[in-house]
């Protein structure tokens with residue numbers, strides 16, 4: 001069917017061009033009531049490009065027999081079932097150790113029995129699938145244990161590195177020296193996360209990233225080589241009797257710092273400079289990210305989106321985060337456009353981070369922000385009820401600050417959060433709206449769909465959005481004033497007010513968005529756009545547990561139309577879209593139930609425990625000889 005598709009896409013959302021600022025700052029009330037709002041005194045000239053990616057033999061039929069979202073939801077369901085079936089097949093410690101060997105061609109690390117008991121006691125239903133841990137650690141098998149230990153000590157040696165050390169000694173965790181007191185909560189959160197199992201951990205040191213952004217991007221060839229070594233250093237004979245089920249005895253000795261070692265700065269430091277080429281350094285040299293140079297931000301790059309898309313919808317959420325086929329991301333996300341810190345190493349450093357962009361070699365661990373409930377789902381029947389899905393307000397809601405990157409020289413115009421707010425508040429109301437193709441029921445053929453450009457403002461469709469910025473942060477020079485003029489501000493809302501709304505949008509900030517987990521736990525349906533991935537992404541399936549949105553945002557309205565339904569357009573312009581409330585409710589429920597089963601605090605502990613046992617082995621001088629043998 002794909003051959004029938006004609007993609008109709010609009011690039012209105014790339015760079016916002018403020019043409020004339022002829023009036024005062026728009027009042028905040030206006031942006032709250034966007035459905036009622038008149039076109040503001042500030043107007044914009046959009047640079048619009050409509051691209052027809054036609055398939056030559058089909059001139060006419062832009063007719064789709066099915067709505068792609070129906071198909072994507074079905075695929076999501078199957079994909080998740082397939083994943084779930086293999087995530088926990090073992091039913092005893094022995095089976096689980098055997099399953100480990102089959103999956104990873106190694107013995108489990110020493111202490112695996114304690115981990116297994118811990119996981120079972122906490123009713124973890126994920127016992128076998130820890131591919132994400134094994135994947136994150138694979139390149140580290142390419143460097144020696146002593147090198148890993150040395151690099152850990154180096155990155156924590158100077159507070160400038162923005163990395164903090166955690167020391168495990170005699171089964172207890174301690175804070176290392178040299179960290180910034182402002183980030184103490186991260187370390188306290190980690191200590192809380194590990195305290196119930198630290199007794200099973202060997203002596204070791206760990207380095208935790210204190211910045212929001214990921215830190216380690218290793219060039220393609222070096223990274224591939226390390227991965228290959230990682231894959232080839234597996235034991236040849238898993239039945240060998242010479243495996244020791246114990247840690248090396250001299251681990252503490254091995255952690256002694258060499259005499260006279262000095263603080264070292266281990267990272268490059270390039271804040272507020274486009275980071276795309278450095279951040280995509282792990283992409284193959286022949287990929288478009290490495291070859292294309294900077295994409296002209298004014299055009300929508302349909303060929304960039306195509307590999308992970310079905311029409312305007314994301315069909316592969318994992319792939320959608322890869323910069324390698326998307327040179328245009330360079331201008332579409334604050335992390336690439338103008339990151340706050342970008343203290344990054346191109347050498348493989350052992351850094352534990354809460355989230356990372358694709359191509360980074362940071363090791364993911366469960367965020368202490370979520371574990372310590374810095375932001376949490378806490379509805380309350382009296383003050384902040386989380387009503388059943390059908391009883392919620394039929395609105396897509398987003399509040400946030402402009403914190404994705406540090407704007408300078410107008411870089412905010414490309415950032416995802418700012419593009420979102422612009423898109424939501426300008427295309428919906430202005431009579432000058434450009435025509436934006438939206439997938440709707442075919443105007444004449446019942447039961448079919450087509451991409452249609454509408455002559456009227458999108459608000460005529462009855463798509464309800466309540467999307468505003470609450471604070472302009474991280475802006476230099478005149479960029480703060482320019483953003484204030486464009487967006488206005490609304491007062492912050494109470495976090496627990498989110499549950500009023502049926503659809504919640506989650507967007508990256510400077511790192512992953514810690515709100516996503518509470519969104520998932522609620523009865524609302526989360527939409528998610530972003531490039532950062534966290535530990536839990538290995539357990540979630542797009543279209544099964546949440547709705548993925550391309551970071552170009554060109555599919556947002558078509559997606560909303562599917563769930564909310566639309567009012568029929570004027571004379572002969574279509575039939576209106578019926579709301580798919582059941583589909584939305586089903587995904588909202590599936591996400592909530594799944595989060596209650598596999599993303600609990602207990603699951604974070606179980607994940608961290610297993611990660612640290614693996615780390616213990618990786619940093620052990622006899623790592624090729626030790627393992628759990630039952």
Ligand SMILES: *[C@@H]1O[C@H](CO)[C@@H](O)[C@H](O)[C@H]1NC(C)=O
Nearest residue numbers: 032033034035395466493497
């Ligand atoms: C938008 O959300 C705010 C905060 O929850 C609310 O006060 C306001 O009434 C909403 N606006 C509309 C038009 O629903």
Ligand SMILES: *[C@@H]1O[C@H](CO)[C@@H](O)[C@H](O)[C@H]1NC(C)=O
Nearest residue numbers: 284285286287288289324325
């Ligand atoms: C890059 O080269 C590899 C093998 O040399 C090939 O498999 C791959 O398709 C190429 N990728 C692109 C985007 O050209």
Ligand SMILES: *[C@@H]1O[C@H](CO)[C@@H](O)[C@H](O)[C@H]1NC(C)=O
Nearest residue numbers: 079315316317318319320322
């Ligand atoms: C999505 O893309 C990833 C990365 O390229 C690939 O490994 C995976 O098989 C794809 N998933 C599906 C469902 O196509």
Ligand SMILES: *[C@@H]1O[C@H](CO)[C@@H](O)[C@H](O)[C@H]1NC(C)=O
Nearest residue numbers: 401470471472473474491492
């Ligand atoms: C906006 O952000 C600034 C800087 O982070 C902060 O000092 C200020 O309190 C924030 N204002 C609001 C209304 O949240």
